[in-house]
Amino acid sequence: MIDNTLITKPQYIAHSMDKLSDIISKMKENKMWTVPVIKDRKLLGLISYKDLLSRRVSLETKAINVMNPSVTVQIDEDINRLIAKFYTTKARVIPVVNEKKEFIGFVTRETLLSYLLKADEIPENKTAREYMTSPATTIDENDSIARARWVMIRDNISRLPATKEYRLTGIISARDIVDALYSVSGRKRESIMKDEERVMAMPVKEIMKYPVITANGKEPLTDVVEKLLKFRISGMPVMEGDRLSGVISGLDIIKAVAEKMQLSIPIEAKIPQELKSNLDFKANIDDILERYLSKIERLTEVINFKVSFKEEMRSSVGNKKLYTAMVRVTTKIGDYVAKDTDWEPIVALKNAVEKIEERILRKLRKIEESNKKGIKAEEA
Template sequence: MIPKELLEEPKVVASYSDRVREVISKMQENNQWVVPVVRDKVVIGVISYNELLRRKVSPESKVINLMIPSNNVLESEDEARVVAKFYTTKSRALIVVDDKKRLVGIITREGFLSYYLNKGEIPDAKVREVMNSPVITIDANDSVARARWLMSNNHISKLPVLENKKLVGIVTTRDIVNRLYSEGGKKKSSILTEEERLMALPVREIMTYPVITTDGNQNVKQALETLLKRKISGMPVVEGDLIVGMFSGIDVVNLIAKKFELEMPIEAKLSGELKQGDVKAMIDGILERYLARLEKLTEVINFKVTFKEVAKSQDKKVYQVTARAVTKIGDFISKDSDWDPVTAVRKAVEKLEERVTRELKKIEEKGRKPKAEEG
C-alpha cells in the first residue's frame, strides 16, 4: 500500500464540464499544478500548467477540451511504484485511485521529496553532481512567445533570463499561463488580441527577480530544503557570474530512484559519430522528455529508437529514425528523417506521441458508447 504520509487530498478537483477559467483561478489560488478531472467520482483525465502552456484554448471552454489522459497510481501499489512513476514521468503530481478508478488523493512532488527528506533518505551528493547542464536560457529582450516556444519544445518549466550574459530574472510556465488566461475576458481595444499582445512583450516585462540561486558545491539536501521552503520547483546553479546548470526537484527524484536501482526503459542504437559529445546529450534529453510524456499517458514497457543513414550528399547525411514504444495499450511505431539527427528523432517521437494519444481517445470513445445507449 502507498504510505498514508504521501497522500494528500487535492484542493482543486475539476468536473469535465467546468469552465477552464474557473479551474485556472482555483489552481492559482491553491498553488496546485495538476488537477484531476472526474466524472461520477471516476478520474477521466488531468489538466496541468504544462498543458495549458502548450495548448491555448478559450477560457470559456470546458475542461474536457483541454484535459489529457491520466496515468494513475493504484492505492494498493507500493512505495517503489510511486518512486518509479515520479522517475519516468517527471510529473509534478501523481493521481491515486482505487481499483475502480475512483479518486483517492494525489501525491505531489513536493510532498514526495519532503517525505524522503524527513526520513533522512536523500542520498548525499553535491548539487554539481546532479544538476542539469547545459542550461537553456533566454535574453531579457526576447519575446514571451519565444519563451513559450522554448518551454514547450524542450519540455521545461522555467528559463533563466540573461542580459549581457548576466542573470537578471527567471520566467516560468506559470508566469505565462496566469497572464495568458487572466487576460481572456477583456474587451479587445485594438486589432491585436490580448494573447498576441502578451506574446509580443519582452520577457523582462513578466520575469521574476531577484532570482533564488544555488552553487555547485552546496549539498543536495540543503538545496532541496531551499526549494521546499521557498515553494519553487528549481533554481539556477551559479558559479561566479556564470550559470552552470539548473537544479530541480527532478534531480533529487533521480537520486532517490538510484537507491531503488531504477533505470529508464530506453534503448537507443546510435551510429558511431552520434555516440559522442553534445549530439548524444541532446538525443538522450529528447528521449527522456518524450518517455516522460508517454508515461503520463500510459504505462511504457519498452521505448526503442534506432538510427539509419539512408542518403548522403555533399558530405551531409540523411538520418532515418525509427521509434517504437511497447505500452500497456499496444505497440506503436513511427519513422521520420532529416539531415539533422536531433531533428529527426524529435519528429519521430512526436509522431509516436500523437499515435498513442489517438489510440487513447479511441479507447475512451468506445467506453462512452454503452453509457450513451443505456441513456
C-alpha cells in the same frame, strides 16, 4: 503500497463540464499547478499550467475539451515504481487510483522529495553542480513574453532565468505567462485579442519574479531539497559566484535518488558495436529515448520500450551505411511496433518513435471521444 503521507487531497477538483475560466480562477486561488478532472469518482484527465501554456483556448471551453490524459499509480504500487514513474514522465504530480480506478489523490514532486529527505534517501555526498542542467537555458529580460513562451514550449521547460548583460536579474515561469494571458475576462473578443497581443509583446521583466532564490554549485543536494520545500518552488538557478552555471529542479534530485537506488527504467536498446563506440551517437540516442519515453509515459503507462538497429546496406560513396531502426513499445493500452530507415540512424530512430507516439495519440483520442459521447448522453 504507497505511504499515506505521500498522498495529498487536491483543494479543488474540476468536473467535465466546468468552464476553463472557473478552473483557472481556482488554480490561482489555491496555488495549484495541476487540477484533476473527475466524473463519478473516476479520473478523466488533468489540466496544468504547462498544458495551458502550449495552446490558447477560450475561457468558455469545457474541462473535458482542455484536459490531457495522465499516467497514474495504483495505491498498492511500491515506492521504487513511483520514483521511476516521476523520473521517466517528468511529471509534477501523479494521480493515485484504487483497484476500481477511482481517484484517491495526488503524489506531488514536493511530497515525494519530503518523504525521501526524511528517509535519508537523498545522496548526501552529491552536490547541485553534479546534477544541475548546464548550461542553463535563459532569456534576456528585455525579450518579449512571446519569445519566453516559445522557448519554454520548444525546450519542454516551465521556468526561465532572466538575464541582463549575462547577469541573473529574475525568473519567469509558465504560471506567470498563463496568468497574464488569461487575466482578461468579461470583454468582447476583439478587446481580448488586442490584450493578448499586448501581453505577448511585453518584455519579460514586466512579469518576471525577483529577487531570485538560488543555489550554489557546491551546495549538497539535501540543502537544495530543503530550500525547494521551504520556498515551495520546483527549481532554481545554480550560481558559481556571480555566474549563472545551471538550473536544478526537484526532478534532478529524483534522478539522483533513482541512480542511488539503481532503479530499472523500462528501456532496452540493441545497438551495433560500431554505433556503440560513437560517443556522440550514444549521447544523442540517450537523449531521444529519455525524451520520448517521458512523452509516451505521460500518455499511458509504459511496460517495455525496446529499440534495435539493423544495417541494411553500404553506400559506394563515402562508406555511408543505411540503417533501419525498429521500436517496440508495450503499454497499458496496447502493443506498438514501428520502424524507419535512414542513412542517419538517429533520424531513423526519431521517426520510428514519432510514429508510435502518433498511433498512441490516435488510440487515446478514440477513447476520449467515446468517453465524451457517454458523458453527453448522460447529461442530455
